[in-house]
Amino acid sequence: MISAGFLQFALYRRSVYYRDMTISTIKPRRGRPPKAAAKSHDARAELIRSGLEHLTEIGFTASGLDKILKKVGVPKGSFYFYFSSKEAFGHAVLNSYANYFAKKLDSCLLDTAYSPLQRICNFVEDAKQGIAKHQFKRGCLVGNLGQEVDVLPESFRPVLVAIFESWQARIANCLHEAQLVGELSADADCAGIAEFFWVGWEGAVSRSRLERSTRPLDRYLELFTQGLPK
């Protein structure tokens, strides 16, 4: 029989999230954890979340395992219980990010309450606010790793390319809908424009971080939409 008090004890020093801020009170317990705690804790997920913060802010190479671990209060010795290597960890983080981002994209681009082109604007607006909210410290993980690709394990390259392709397909679909509604010239090359969109997007995110301003992103959206063939 496990009392409520005991359960409390098993969890009381774990890190906790308040909205977007990470508060870590650290100090895990040794030994195999009580069964009840297992599902509600999941150090693996916390590591991925912490890794996401670090990797989007300073990249893979510059991210030290120690700091990622410290933030969630998981000791170094445990890392290799959860992940077989830093490389494997990186893939887990990247995968998590890609899923998160794909969902956000879909939630914008499939929202039939708006016209297709407006949906793309909505997405940019949404992402822009996310970047500003983090004081321009966080970029796009895929873009970040893309820039690092020559110094990363080769296994990352194809994954990054594939993620861009999947994002591109989503934008291309949306552009195709725009054609059907007459927002976009019927003979426009949707796939090409979609590729162009992401290329410029990554540039704009990078520039916004550099200048710590949303201006490059705003300008980008403005001129991108203006340049679309009517």
Added chain:
Amino acid sequence: MISAGFLQFALYRRSVYYRDMTISTIKPRRGRPPKAAAKSHDARAELIRSGLEHLTEIGFTASGLDKILKKVGVPKGSFYFYFSSKEAFGHAVLNSYANYFAKKLDSCLLDTAYSPLQRICNFVEDAKQGIAKHQFKRGCLVGNLGQEVDVLPESFRPVLVAIFESWQARIANCLHEAQLVGELSADADCAGIAEFFWVGWEGAVSRSRLERSTRPLDRYLELFTQGLPK
């Protein structure tokens, strides 16, 4: 009196450049070098050149002094004779790159043998071939450092911003000329478009490196010019 043979001796083990390839036969001599050798050698310039290779390929943080030094045969101990810190070295490299790039830009954008818009295309073509020639291993130093900016000494940020501004001004001038020739709508916002150009350009370079293909760059140029207001 210094014989030709002696001069030869003083230089014979220094690194030498054949076109773009760096061949290093290393092993410097100790002690103050003979005066005759001084001007023709210039380890400082060689360090900057080697640094340029490394920084454009793998970034500032990931670049190890050891490797930069080894390539030009300058021992580690000498580094701090030539530069006061890695940060100062980075600035020297960045400065050298900005100069080099500004010259290339001018040579394209001020070439009245072509129409203003064609000059921009020529620049892209030129830069594209440079990237391909290095097997997509080298990016744009300014773009690279821009992505790293949060993990770099703060002194880099304003310099990077200023470099982008200077490039932007050059493109804006060229666009203005395009207006005069009627290649561009007279009410177009040249400065805005110029900013857009560089934002997209950096994204395209990054993507080309990731995919090891010029396709993103080609596509970028194509859609950028198509989108320009006539």
Added chain:
DNA sequence: CTAAAAGTAGACGGTCGGTCTATTTTGGAG
């Protein structure tokens, strides 16, 4: 001849990533 200038040698302390063994605690089989 000598002292300063010019440049080299390499040690040093620090950090980081990846691994390994020991230890602790719980779950489950008998």
Added chain:
DNA sequence: CTCCAAAATAGACCGACCGTCTACTTTTAG
């Protein structure tokens, strides 16, 4: 109830490498 396996933490250890600094060597100038 006992005892071993499973789940996880503790943290030392190693090799690599990073940026800096001090001591040394050789030349030049006067």
